[in-house]
Amino acid sequence: xxxxxxxxxxxxxxxxxxxxxxxxxxxxxSAKINQEKNESFILMNSLVNDLSEDIRVYEEYQIPENIxxxxxxxxxxxxxxxxxLEGIDGQLAAIIGVENYEPTxxxxxxxxxxxxxxxIEDLTLQKMLTDYYDGLVFESTRKGQYxxxxxxxxxxxxxxxxxxxxxxxLLNKNGLVVLRNQLxxxxxxxxxxxxxxxxIVEDSKKLKRHMELILExx
Numbered sequence: 001x002x003x004x005x006x007x008x009x010x011x012x013x014x015x016x017x018x019x020x021x022x023x024x025x026x027x028x029x030s031a032k033i034n035q036e037k038n039e040s041f042i043l044m045n046s047l048v049n050d051l052s053e054d055i056r057v058y059e060e061y062q063i064p065e066n067i068x069x070x071x072x073x074x075x076x077x078x079x080x081x082x083x084x085l086e087g088i089d090g091q092l093a094a095i096i097g098v099e100n101y102e103p104t105x106x107x108x109x110x111x112x113x114x115x116x117x118x119x120i121e122d123l124t125l126q127k128m129l130t131d132y133y134d135g136l137v138f139e140s141t142r143k144g145q146y147x148x149x150x151x152x153x154x155x156x157x158x159x160x161x162x163x164x165x166x167x168x169x170l171l172n173k174n175g176l177v178v179l180r181n182q183l184x185x186x187x188x189x190x191x192x193x194x195x196x197x198x199x200i201v202e203d204s205k206k207l208k209r210h211m212e213l214i215l216e217x218x
Contacts, residue, residue, distance in 0.1 A: 039116070039119055040119040040120060040121070041215065043107060043111060043116065043119060043120075044120070044211045044214065044215055045215065046107040047107050047108065047129075047207075047211060048208055048211050048212060048215070050103070050104040050105075050106070050107055050108075051103075051204045051205075051207060051208040052208065053104060054101075054103045054104055054200070054204055055201055055204055055205060055208070057101055058101065058197055058200065058201050059201060061099075062099060062101045062197055063194060063197050063198060063201070065099045066099055066190060066193060066194050066197065067194060069094075069095075069097070069098075069099065069190060070187060070190040070191060070194060072091070072094035072095055073094075073095050073183055073186060073187045073190065074187050075091060075094075076088070076091045076092070076094070076095060076183060077180065077183040077184060077187060079091065080176055080179065080180040080183065081180065088170060089168055089169045089170055090168070092159070092163055092168055092170065093168050095155070095183070095186075096156075096159070098147060098148050098151055100144035100145075100147070100148065100193075101144075101197075102137070102140075102141050102144070103133075103137050103140075103200060103204070105133050105137060108129060108133045109133075117129070122210075122214060124210070125207075125210055125211065125214065128206070128207050128210060129207070132203055132204065132207055136196075136199060136200055136203055137200065139196065140193070140196040140197065140199075140200055143189070143192050143193045143196050144193055146189055146193075147186075147189045147190060147193055150185065150186060150189055151186065154182050154185075154186075155179075155182050155183075155186055158175070158178060158179055158182060161175075162175055162179070
């Protein structure tokens with residue numbers, strides 16, 4: 001009887017150990033899942049804040065300012081196409097200056113480099129983030145750089161040789177055909193960038209709303 005009791009006692013202890021290990025594993029996994037959910041919540045909130053600020057900057061300044069700049073360039077181009085040189089000196093100053101903006105990608109870049117993108121369980125959101133930051137944002141940044149490079153290497157080089165910056169007066173009228181051709185290309189580059197900025201605003205609003213819906217459901 002005593003031997004049977006010892007056997008049952010050992011069996012009970014064995015199952016107690018197994019149960020203890022299982023509970024410890026379960027508690028550990030639950031804590032890990034909760035930690036990952038909390039981290040995912042924090043990351044999505046950070047992304048929403050990044051997008052909100054980007055939308056504000058684009059809508060309140062970058063897009064209106066670049067449209068205004070594009071219109072100034074086109075006005076000067078129209079004057080050159082019409083061979084109307086009156087007041088051209090005053091218009092030259094309006095084409096100097098480039099306004100570019102790169103969306104805040106620090107949160108996404110950190111998630112990607114640290115392998116934490118998987119914390120976003122919504123696969124649709126994962127794809128939206130990748131398409132937005134690695135696609136649209138990257139392409140928009142390149143278009144902005146194209147404009148800067150063209151302005152510096154072509155337009156500014158021409159203006160430096162043919163315009164007195166101190167008095168903002170045209171010194172050489174023989175090279176206006178070159179300026180006209182350059183302005184046609186430059187206006188197109190600005191237009192492409194503005195369109196890209198508008199696409200970013202549209203897509204960032206969709207992305208922001210998608211994350212807000214997920215956060216609200218938590």
